[in-house]
Every structure is written in C-alpha cells, then in structure tokens.
Amino acid sequence: MSQNKRINLSRRTVIKGGVLLGTAVAIGLNPMKLVQAEETVTSVATNAKKQIGFSYDEGKCIKCKACVLACQETYKWEKDTPWRTLLRSKKGDVLSMSCNHCADPACAKVCPVKAYTKRESDGIVIQDSSKCVGCGYCLYACPYHAPHIQKKTGAVSKCHFCYELQDSGSGPRCIGACPTQALTMGDMKELSKIGNLDFKGLPNPNITNPSMIAIPK
Amino acid sequence: MGHWGWLIAIYLFLGGLGAGAYLTSFAAEKGLLGKTTNLNRAGYYVSGPLVAFGAFLLIFDLGQGLKKPWLIINMFLNFSSVMTWGxxxxxxxxxxxxxxGYFVWKKKQAPGVLSYVGALLALSTAAYTGMLLAVVEGVPFWNSYIMPVVFVVSALSTGLSLTSLLAHFFEKHQAHEARVTQVHLGLVGTEILALVAFFALIYSGSQGAVAKVSANLLLTESLAIPFWLLLIVIGLVGPLVYYLQLSRGYKKSTLLSEEPGMHGEAKQATRSSAKSGKLSLLFDGAVMVGGLTLRCLIVFAALPVWNGQIG
Known part of the structure; x- marks a missing residue:
C-alpha cells in the first residue's frame, strides 16, 4: 500500500518538475531564437540602408604606418589599445585594419549599457566611452579585436570612422594620411562587388558582416 | 581580447550555486526529495545572499563602472544583450x-506563486550563467547550445550539495533520504553526459578549429591537471561512484528490512548509512570544488575566433 502511495506522489511531483523544467528550457531556448531572428531582420534591413566601409589594397601598401600614426595623433589612444593597427606576418603579408563598422555589429548587440549606436545615415558604429562600464563583453564579442579598454579611463574606445570630420565634409584621418591610396573608403554596395574581408587567416565574415574589403597582393 | 578571470568565474559559480540551493529547498518543500527531508530551508536562506554576493563581485571586474558606479544602472537598457537579461x-x-527566505525564517507560509516564481527565476539564473557565454560567437569554445545545459545541471548538483552540507550542520533534524542520493546520482551522471556531448560536438569540428584548440587546453595541455583532477576525478567521477554505491546500499537495506528474519543486518545497514552520511559531506564538498573548477576552466580556456595575426 505504502509503496503505491509513494509512486502516486512521485508521479505528480515528477509532472510538476517536468512542467518547471519545460518552462526553463523554453526560457533558455526562446531568447536564442529571438536573438537569431533579430539578427536576420537587422541584416536584411541594414543591407537596404547605406553602409560605408574601408577598402584596403595590399599591393599598394608601402607599410609606412602613416594611417596608424595619423589616427593616434588625432585621438591620443594608448599604444597597446590601438584604434588602428598595421598587421604584418613573417611572410611579408600586411593589413591595415581598424573597427570594420559591421553590418551586424556584435559589440552593439552585447553591450548592456547601449554605448554603441549604428548610424542610420551611413552605418558607422559609434561607441560612447562616457556610457561604458568596462564590463569587457564587447571585447569577447568582436571577432576583429576592435574595441579595447583604455587603461587610464577603464572605458572602451574604438575607431568611429572620424564621423565628425565626415559630417563636416572631410574624410577620415587614416585615409587622408595614406600616401599610396592603399587605404580608401566607399559605399559597401560598390566595394562588395570588388572583394570582401575573407583575408589571410581573418575570421569568417559571416559572423558580423564587416564593412571592409581587403584585396590581397 | 577580454580580461575575464577569477571574479567572473566565481560569479558564474555563485549564480549557479544560489539558484541550485533555492531549487533544492523548493524540491524538498514539494516532497520531491523524500518525506523526512531536512533540505527544505537551508537552500532558501543562502540562495539570495549567494547570488547577491556574486553580483557584487562582478562590480569589481568593471573598469569605468567601478569609478563611476552610477553608470551601472544603465545596464538595464539593452534588451538585445544577454548581460542585460541577466x-x-x-x-x-x-x-x-x-x-x-524571510517567510521560511518566520515559519510563515509563503504565497505559492512566490515560491514557483522564485523557482522559475532560479532556473533562469542558472541558465543565464551559461547563456552569457554561449551567445558569444567571437569565442567558438563558448558558442555552444550545450553550454547552458552543463551549467544548469552543475548548478542543481552544487546547490544540492551545499544545501545538504548546511542542513547537516545547522538542522537539528537529520535525515538521509535515499531519494536525495538518487537525485544526485542522476545529476552527476547527466553532467558527465552533457560534458561528453559538449566535447564531442567540438571535436566533430562543427565549431571550427579554434574551439578544438581551447578544448585541447583542457584535455591535454596547460589546464589538463585541474580539468582531470579537480573537475573529472574529484568533482564528477568520484561522486558518481560514491552515489552509485550508496544507492545500491539503500536498495539492499530496503530488501533486507522487508525480510522478517534479517532485522540485525538491516539495523547494521542503517547504521552504516548513518556513517556514510558523514562521508557524503566530503563528496558534497567535492561536487562544489568540481563546480567552481568547471566555471574557472570554461572562462580561462576562452580563445578568440581570430588570434589577431595574419598570414
């Protein structure tokens, strides 16, 4: 008799537990779906909007670092937390890269304080350091290591495509400093016809759809 | 690349531990952990403080937020961020x-809805600690659907262990329910299976080469000693073997007590189960060591999808 009773009790409680577990699984899975759904919606939407981006031609680059120096002079970032870097390999490959102002910016998605905004007018991803709490989540999320925490402030900063200069009619400092026009900019609709950022060991561009193309030499 | 280290690992562990402790007392209250259980209070008492302390630790991992704490309130703003959900x-x-916890302390009946909402939030807390990492595509090792499953099961297991430990020291009424052993056996077994699935998925190549490099750090390289010793042997396989032995012992003693001529042996079995109650404290501790090690290893083994080099 007592055995029967115990089984009855457990059946009811097991059902209750099952319902709880089911709800928890639903809570766990639904947000994942939501995030993915949101991703597809924004990527479709951003494709329709204007998106400017960088173009880098490795064959034209003379490795002078003028792009990096002009950026550093203007924005005074700390040397080990750069906005733009000139990457070089032992084989002699070279790439000048900053933030790629991705069509699907992972940084903006994960930032809890909404320090990142993506401009409607040109797709520039601007990070507002004054809002940043320095949690470091965007540093993990960005596949290109574009955001860095500045040691002095404890806040993230990164390339903003010289949006203020662009708004006042001139171009970004890095592009202006490049003597060979290895680094240029343009509308991604046109640039993506010429190339992409599937370049020498860089991560799969499908993760964030970077607004940059690199033409290997 | 990010800077997450010990503080984040401990925070993820405490989040899971507090959530698991709440769910243990909730399960005990609902009769899921046997009739004579003493686990129906301790977990409720510690769950809130543990998660609150974990969240407090998180503040010290912030950069500018530590200097300008008023900025932290903005962390409620971005609904697309898993951290905001958290x-x-x-x-x-x-x-x-x-x-x-207050209701339980005052020995008052809390509204049923409150307990269920708490249980749901506890499960969400445990799942969130895994989701925070699992959604990061920039770290292939984390970017796995199995990650939240491992974290939830580990949270339940460590929560049950902590509640059992606390109940042993602070509850006057002592109980050793066979059901608790069975549940813990199930949890540890599930966690082992989930971890096997987690690594199998990575070595199947579906998450790319970098995820395998991270996994290698744990299985054969720099993090192999804590992985095999603290997580696998002490935290999982040891408790698995112990709970397996114990639940067999319970079955035997039930069989014995049902046969009229065997009272003496049955008594002995009961006595030995009381002795094993002491031993089980050791394994409860081991389960928690495993849980903390798991969080640390997962955080430390994070490698970015791109190492910052070209060529």
Missing amino acids: IYILSAFIFVAFIK
Whole structure:
C-alpha cells in the first residue's frame, strides 16, 4: 500500500518538475531564437540602408604606418589599445585594419549599457566611452579585436570612422594620411562587388558582416 | 581580447550555486526529495545572499563602472544583450529569494506563486550563467547550445550539495533520504553526459578549429591537471561512484528490512548509512570544488575566433 502511495506522489511531483523544467528550457531556448531572428531582420534591413566601409589594397601598401600614426595623433589612444593597427606576418603579408563598422555589429548587440549606436545615415558604429562600464563583453564579442579598454579611463574606445570630420565634409584621418591610396573608403554596395574581408587567416565574415574589403597582393 | 578571470568565474559559480540551493529547498518543500527531508530551508536562506554576493563581485571586474558606479544602472537598457537579461533575472531572483527566505525564517507560509516564481527565476539564473557565454560567437569554445545545459545541471548538483552540507550542520533534524542520493546520482551522471556531448560536438569540428584548440587546453595541455583532477576525478567521477554505491546500499537495506528474519543486518545497514552520511559531506564538498573548477576552466580556456595575426 505504502509503496503505491509513494509512486502516486512521485508521479505528480515528477509532472510538476517536468512542467518547471519545460518552462526553463523554453526560457533558455526562446531568447536564442529571438536573438537569431533579430539578427536576420537587422541584416536584411541594414543591407537596404547605406553602409560605408574601408577598402584596403595590399599591393599598394608601402607599410609606412602613416594611417596608424595619423589616427593616434588625432585621438591620443594608448599604444597597446590601438584604434588602428598595421598587421604584418613573417611572410611579408600586411593589413591595415581598424573597427570594420559591421553590418551586424556584435559589440552593439552585447553591450548592456547601449554605448554603441549604428548610424542610420551611413552605418558607422559609434561607441560612447562616457556610457561604458568596462564590463569587457564587447571585447569577447568582436571577432576583429576592435574595441579595447583604455587603461587610464577603464572605458572602451574604438575607431568611429572620424564621423565628425565626415559630417563636416572631410574624410577620415587614416585615409587622408595614406600616401599610396592603399587605404580608401566607399559605399559597401560598390566595394562588395570588388572583394570582401575573407583575408589571410581573418575570421569568417559571416559572423558580423564587416564593412571592409581587403584585396590581397 | 577580454580580461575575464577569477571574479567572473566565481560569479558564474555563485549564480549557479544560489539558484541550485533555492531549487533544492523548493524540491524538498514539494516532497520531491523524500518525506523526512531536512533540505527544505537551508537552500532558501543562502540562495539570495549567494547570488547577491556574486553580483557584487562582478562590480569589481568593471573598469569605468567601478569609478563611476552610477553608470551601472544603465545596464538595464539593452534588451538585445544577454548581460542585460541577466541583470533583470538576477535582480528579480535576489528579490524573490530574500522574500521567500524571510517567510521560511518566520515559519510563515509563503504565497505559492512566490515560491514557483522564485523557482522559475532560479532556473533562469542558472541558465543565464551559461547563456552569457554561449551567445558569444567571437569565442567558438563558448558558442555552444550545450553550454547552458552543463551549467544548469552543475548548478542543481552544487546547490544540492551545499544545501545538504548546511542542513547537516545547522538542522537539528537529520535525515538521509535515499531519494536525495538518487537525485544526485542522476545529476552527476547527466553532467558527465552533457560534458561528453559538449566535447564531442567540438571535436566533430562543427565549431571550427579554434574551439578544438581551447578544448585541447583542457584535455591535454596547460589546464589538463585541474580539468582531470579537480573537475573529472574529484568533482564528477568520484561522486558518481560514491552515489552509485550508496544507492545500491539503500536498495539492499530496503530488501533486507522487508525480510522478517534479517532485522540485525538491516539495523547494521542503517547504521552504516548513518556513517556514510558523514562521508557524503566530503563528496558534497567535492561536487562544489568540481563546480567552481568547471566555471574557472570554461572562462580561462576562452580563445578568440581570430588570434589577431595574419598570414
């Protein structure tokens, strides 16, 4: 008799537990779906909007670092937390890269304080350091290591495509400093016809759809 | 690349531990852990404080937020950020767990809805600690659907262990329910299976080469000693073997007590199960060591999808 009773009790409680577990699984899975759904919606939407981006031609680059120096002079970032870097390999490959102002910016998605905004007018991803709490989540999320925490402030900063200069009619400092026009900019609709950022060991561009193309030499 | 280290690992562990402790006492209250259980209070008391303390630690991992704490309030803003969801889930859970703890302390019946909402928030808290990492595509090792499953099962297991430990030291009424052993056996077994699935998925290549490099760090390289010793042997296989032995012992003693001529042996079995109650404290501790090690290893083994080099 007592055995029967115990089984009855457990059946009811097991059902209750099952319902709880089911709800928890639903809570766990639904947000994942939501995030993915949101991703597809924004990527479709951003494709329709204007998106400017960088173009880098490795064959034209003379490795002078003028792009990096002009950026550093203007924005005074700390040397080990750069906005733009000139990457070089032992084989002699070279790439000048900053933030790629991705069509699907992972940084903006994960930032809890909404320090990142993506401009409607040109797709520039601007990070507002004054809002940043320095949690470091965007540093993990960005596949290109574009955001860095500045040691002095404890806040993230990164390339903003010289949006203020662009708004006042001139171009970004890095592009202006490049003597060979290895680094240029343009509308991604046109640039993506010429190339992409599937370049020498860089991560799969499908993760964030970077607004940059690199033409290997 | 990010800077997450010990503080984040401990925070993820405490989040899971507090959530698991709440769910243990909730399960005990609902009769899921046997009739004579003494686990129906301790977990409620510690759940809110543990998660709150974990969240407090998190503040010290911040950069500018530590200098300008008023900025932290903005962490409620971005609904597309899993971290923001976490802030909501944790705040709600801490709130509900403290209220529930108060009711239990005053020996008053808490509204049924409150207990269930707390349980739901506890499960969400445990799942969130895994989701925070699992959604990061920039770290292939984390970017796995199995990650939240491993974290939830580990949270339940460590929570059950902590509650059992606390009940042993602070509850006057002592109980050794066979059901608790069975549940813990199931949890540890599930965690082992989930971890096997987690690594199998990575070595199947579906998450790319970098995820395999991270996995290698744990299985054969720099993190192999804590992985095999603290997580696998002490935290999982040891408890698995112990709970397996114990649940066999319970079955035997039930069989014996049902046969009229065997009272002496049955008594002996009961006595040995009381002795094993002491031993089980050791394994409860081991389960928690495993749980903390798991969080640390997962955080430390994170490698970015791109190492910052070209060529």
